[in-house]
Amino acid sequence: MRKELPPPVPRLTVITLGVSDIRASIAFYDALGFSRRLKATGEAVAFYDTGGPVLALFHWDQLAADAALPDKPRPTTFRGITLAWNCRAREEVDAVLAFAVGKGAVLLKAAHETDYGGYSGYFADPDGHPWEVVVAPGIEVGEDRRVHLAE
Known part of the structure; x- marks a missing residue:
């Protein structure tokens, strides 16, 4: 009789974005200040330390092929996912939005008061x-750059 294995421990380790122009995307994320790692991958794939899950950039068509999905038609509208840059204060939200746009x-949307007591705005990458970009009640950003959630 086989011994039943415990269920796997869930974890989110990498968020991979499909990109059209990897050089332009690398330049953009470098300019935002994310720390690129494993530079030996050159322009095949780029990995960034975000203080939590790794952010990866990969050619759009190659990412689709890797996931066994069609690369066309490429959506030009909302894809059903957003990334978040949590901040410690409203002033930081404004500063991050201005920095990213610069x-x-x-x-996409100027910073504004939210209906849940936070403050947020949106930008789009290339x-x-x-x-x-958000500050929200119950979500704290520590000195370690990691998000800490209230119980």
Whole structure:
């Protein structure tokens, strides 16, 4: 009789974004200040330390092929996912949005008071991936850059 294995421990380790122009995307994420790691991968794939899960950039068509999905038609509208850059204060939200736009991001939505007591706005990276920049009750950003959630 086989011994039943315990269930795997869930974890989110890497978020991979499909990109059209890897050089432009690398330049954009470098300009935002994310720390690139494993540079030996050259322009095949780029990995960034984000203080939590790793952010990876990979050619759009190759990522689709790797996942056994069609690469066309490529969506030009909302894809059902956003990335978030949590902040410690409202002033930091404003500063991050201005910084990102200054590095080539497109402002999607100006910072505003949210209905849940937070403050947020959105920008898009060069491939249109939306990022929410937010400060929210119950979510704290520690000195370790990691998000700490209230119980």
